[in-house]
Amino acid sequence: MPDFELEMQAAANGYKFVCGVDEAGRGPLAGPVCAAAVILDPNTELVGVNDSKKLSEKKREALFDVICSKAVAYSIAFASVEEIEEHNILNATYLAMNRAIYGLKINSDFALIDGNRVPKDIKIDCQTVVKGDAKSLSIAAASILAKVTRDRLLLEYDKKYPEYNFAKHKGYGTAEHMDAIRKYGPSEVHRPSFLKKL
Numbered sequence: 208m209p210d211f212e213l214e215m216q217a218a219a220n221g222y223k224f225v226c227g228v229d230e231a232g233r234g235p236l237a238g239p240v241c242a243a244a245v246i247l248d249p250n251t252e253l254v255g256v257n258d259s260k261k262l263s264e265k266k267r268e269a270l271f272d273v274i275c276s277k278a279v280a281y282s283i284a285f286a287s288v289e290e291i292e293e294h295n296i297l298n299a300t301y302l303a304m305n306r307a308i309y310g311l312k313i314n315s316d317f318a319l320i321d322g323n324r325v326p327k328d329i330k331i332d333c334q335t336v337v338k339g340d341a342k343s344l345s346i347a348a349a350s351i352l353a354k355v356t357r358d359r360l361l362l363e364y365d366k367k368y369p370e371y372n373f374a375k376h377k378g379y380g381t382a383e384h385m386d387a388i389r390k391y392g393p394s395e396v397h398r399p400s401f402l403k404k405l
Contacts, residue, residue, distance in 0.1 A: 209257060209347040211249040213319055213336065218249070222317035222332070224279070227345025228308060229321040230300050231259070231353035235378030236388070237371070237397045238361055239285040240296065242303035243352035244311055244318070246279040247345050253277065256347050258340035259354040271355040274348045281348075282310035283356050288398050295400075301326035307349075321346045368394045 217225045230242040247253070256274065259267055275281060284306030286299035294302065304326045308318055317332050321339035339346035358377050365374035371387045371394065378384070378396075385405055393402055 209340065209342055209344045211247075211344055213334070213343045214247070214249050214345055217317045217319070217334070224311075224313055224315045225317045225319060225345065226280075226308060226311060226315035227319045227321075227339070227343050227347070227349045228304050229259075229340055229346050229350040229353055230303060231350070231357045232378070233296055233300055234380075235398075236380050236384065236401045237288075237373065237378035237394070238357065238364065239287050240291060240300050240303050241283065241285050241353045241357040241360075242300065242307040243281065243283045243349040243356070244304070244307040244315065245274065245281045245345050245348040245352060246311065246313060246315055247277070247348060248279055251277050253344060253348065256344055256351065258338075258347055259350040260340075262351070264358070267351050267355050267358075270351050274351060278348065280311045280313040280315075281352060282307045282312075283352055284310055288396060291398055292400055297324075298327065301328065305329060319343050319346055321350065364394075364396055368396070 214225045226244045226246045228244045232240045284303050286303040291299040320335050340350040361373045361377045370391050376384045
């Protein structure tokens with residue numbers, strides 16, 4: 208289970224506001240990529256917070272409000288389909304992460320970032336953490352905010368483009384989703400560069 212060990216190590220090294228950063232939506236065929244940054248007080252009790260992929264949709268939804276209410280600061284940001292197409296998905300992910308970090312109401316001086324790559328253009332000290340959402344509570348909290356926010360957006364897409372059933376697969380390349388793209392063609396929220404193999 209994730210804990211505050213990495214946050215406490217950063218604090219011991221003199222950093223005051225440590226944020227956890229994670230993204231959701233790198234793999235789907237449609238929609239933007241979403242990133243979140245969260246600063247938590249290590250004395251805060253957050254029961255049930257874990258890697259968003261290990262939680263049910265209902266549990267993530269419930270934890271979303273708890274995290275937002277208990278966080279010292281949080282920020283959620285997107286990189287659009289157009290930006291994914293222009294910069295590629297990796298650089299668009301960095302763009303969303305930077306927007307989340309610099310969107311915090313309290314300036315973070317250190318970031319714990321899920322994964323093994325430091326985002327381009329990041330201006331604060333940071334540490335990458337492989338499988339960070341299973342190790343750091345701040346990263347796990349960020350993973351939940353990013354995932355829930357993106358899923359909510361895909362539910363809005365579902366109302367606008369019901370033929371693709373975005374509510375069910377959230378834009379990921381399921382057999383049903385790919386069949387719908389073949390049948391109806393791509394929508395304006397699909398990522399053209401992700402559809403080349405269809």
